[in-house]
Structure formats: structure tokens, C-alpha cells
Amino acid sequence: MTTVTLQDRISAVRLGLDEAADRAGRDPAAITITAVSKTVDYPVMLEAYELGLRHFGENRIQDTREKLRDPLPADIILHLIGQLQSNKVAHAVQLFHVIESVDRPSLVAELEKQTARLEMTRPVLLQVNVAGEGQKAGCDPGVASAIAQLISRSEHLRLDGLMTMAPLVDDAEDVRFVFHGLRELRDQLQQHLSIGLPVLSMGMTNDYQVAIAEGATHIRVGRAIFG
Numbered sequence: 001m002t003t004v005t006l007q008d009r010i011s012a013v014r015l016g017l018d019e020a021a022d023r024a025g026r027d028p029a030a031i032t033i034t035a036v037s038k039t040v041d042y043p044v045m046l047e048a049y050e051l052g053l054r055h056f057g058e059n060r061i062q063d064t065r066e067k068l069r070d071p072l073p074a075d076i077i078l079h080l081i082g083q084l085q086s087n088k089v090a091h092a093v094q095l096f097h098v099i100e101s102v103d104r105p106s107l108v109a110e111l112e113k114q115t116a117r118l119e120m121t122r123p124v125l126l127q128v129n130v131a132g133e134g135q136k137a138g139c140d141p142g143v144a145s146a147i148a149q150l151i152s153r154s155e156h157l158r159l160d161g162l163m164t165m166a167p168l169v170d171d172a173e174d175v176r177f178v179f180h181g182l183r184e185l186r187d188q189l190q191q192h193l194s195i196g197l198p199v200l201s202m203g204m205t206n207d208y209q210v211a212i213a214e215g216a217t218h219i220r221v222g223r224a225i226f227g
């Protein structure tokens, strides 16, 4: 019996990324893997780091704080991908380099307040609920423009783009409309607000190839990497 190693799983995801990029006529180097490490401990994250991954995603602030007691390698980029409560914002901006789950005006206000107080700036993504029913995280597409404006007027925040989560389905083709919808929304916001929004964080283990076909720049992959 052969065992599948972390290295094997990372290689398989890289291969899957390359194939999807190739089919879409895109440059694979323009697509970043964010390794979603929420289910593993720090030593496994470090192993993935040593295998070349630099972007890591976590969804809970308290768990991440406990897990990362040791200092991180200086070039790790930590993404907060889970829901953020306003009373945790100060911790979040000190722990995470990128906040992907910004989805309401009150959260924008609190993020601006805390980053200003701490004299830092943070790149953020606006999380949009493109899929509708069942999903609770993310703003309604109809209010995305207003929140995007609010972020872009916040001195200590930098709006880099949009993030979405598709519902879990058997056939990833069934959620293509979600990724397509996020890209179209991004294009509209760029036009209407005259801002650049280069980042589209979309696609997970089950559907990242479809997300790449629809323009994902960051795929958030957990199970395919960490099992």
C-alpha cells in the first residue's frame, strides 16, 4: 500500500490548477493557491510552507491565535476567510494580512477604526453571496456597490477585489453561475466606481477548476491539500 503524502496532494492541486488554466488560456502563475489550514495544526502548515505554499486561509480567529503561538515565517500571508464579528476586528487585523470576509457597512467602519488606531493598512475583499438561498455569509449583490464604495473611501483599507463561496454540490458545473456572477459583478463595479479590483477569490476543493475557468485569481483549497 502506498501512502499519499502532503507533497502528493499539493502536486495534484498544482496540476489541476495548471490544467484548468491551460484550458482557459490563462497564465497559471496568475492564480494563487490559498491553503485552507483550518483543520490542521501548526506543524502541518509549516510542512506545507516548506513545500512552497505561502498563502494560508483560516476561518476562526480564536483557533488561529491558539495555533500560531510560535512566530510565523515572515513571508507567510494569512487570509481570514470566515465570518468576522465586530468585537474581534482588533485581533483579526493584527493576526491576518488579508481580510476576505468583509460583508457589511458596520464591519467596514470597525475595520477602518481599528486599522487607524493601530496605524496599519489592510487589504480586504468584499464577500458577496452570489448563490442566494442557504448561504448566510456575504452581502447581497444589490448592496455590493455601496459597500465597495465605503471600503474604497476608508483610508486604512484597500479594496483588492471580491470573494464568494459556492454551495456544495455534486457536480461543480452546477455552481458555475456563482463564479460567473462574481466576475460580472467585479467588472461592473470596476466600471461604475472607476477602481481596479484585480482579485477574485473563488473555488474550493470541489469546484476550483470551474472557478479558474471563470476567472478566479485565488482558489481556497482545504481538503484536497490537507485531507
Ligand SMILES: *Cc1c(COP(=O)(O)O)cnc(C)c1O
Binding pocket: 036, 038, 059, 081, 082, 165, 204, 205, 206, 220, 221, 222, 223, 224
Ligand atoms: C473551509 C473553507 C474552504 C476550503 O474548503 P475545501 O472544500 O476544504 O477546499 C474555502 N473557503 C472557505 C470560506 C472555507 O470556510
